[in-house]
Amino acid sequence: MPRKFLRKLFPDPEKLKEHKHLQFLGDTLHLPCLWHLNRRNVASAFAIGLFCMWIPVPFQSIIAALLAVFFRANLPLAVVLVFVTNPVTMPPMLYAAYLLGAAIVGHPPAGFNFEPSLDWLMNGLILIWKPFLLGIFISAVLSSISGYYMVHLLWRLHLIRHLKERRERKHRKTPPPQD
Template identity: 40%
Template sequence: MPKKTFKRWMPDHQTIKDNKYLKVFGNLLQNANLWHLNRHSVAKAFAVGLFFAFIPVPFQMVLAAGTAIIVHSNLPLSIAIVWLTNPLTMPFIFYACYFVGVKILSVPEQHFAFHASWQWVVDSLSTIGPAFLVGCGVLALTFSFLGYFFIHALWRYQAVKAWKNRTNRINKNTRIK
């Protein structure tokens, strides 16, 4: 069952409740439904986490947590999935966003050299910014929907498979006796 797999990946409840950035949610974090693992809460968590993983803003975890509280998805999983974009994967993901934006807007691809400075970010907003932001939005929505429906399908497949195995086991035991 996927539930066992997700339980292994999830961070500890107390670790999340003690996070200094998530203290802003106060008593909302005490809602027990935010910590349950079921098909709907996990699918929504994937949708929320994948959406904010592709949105290039600081404090993605806080935004994912707030959205998880609003839509009643699994909070730890929503936060953990945001870390799909980490310092190792971010250049590849954000270049893919830029590439998708270029194709959607039908603008020529511009060559650029990244510099970790505020001035570079400000200068880039007018050149590569529109294509990058459009690509981020499109990929955020696309992967959010795909993640939601994939988890629903996977969970259902596993449940049907477990049910068939249980039925076969019961039928085997009744034939033997």
């Protein structure tokens, strides 16, 4: 995996330790497992980040960071993956999650007119909250599981390719046996 590239992008743990707003965490941010780039930590970070991106609340990245600390996953990667969802991608993703939940529950998709207002959230969301939350939960779990196993698969394929290239280089360097 591109460890050198990712290490350049990640913040320095020592600089984070000195940050005045993060000092309340103490030595938690300095656990080595939160910064390692190995298959387990990266796969766990993908699972956490892809799960948290479906949570329709502000500050998803804080939830992802707390889960990364709890599950000892790669902290920066878990937080960055949450930003797959943004103001442009969130509405179609949440609507697709609602349609999925409505199809599973057997609830016909509501022909509602969305208005970004508190009144709509109080009255309109009451009508669709069950299929909406079911669709979000199913999408989050499927994204999380597929991301976890996809990282394991890609990591393994990369390792196999690397070992194969190493064997080929070794074979080229070794002179053929003389009879």
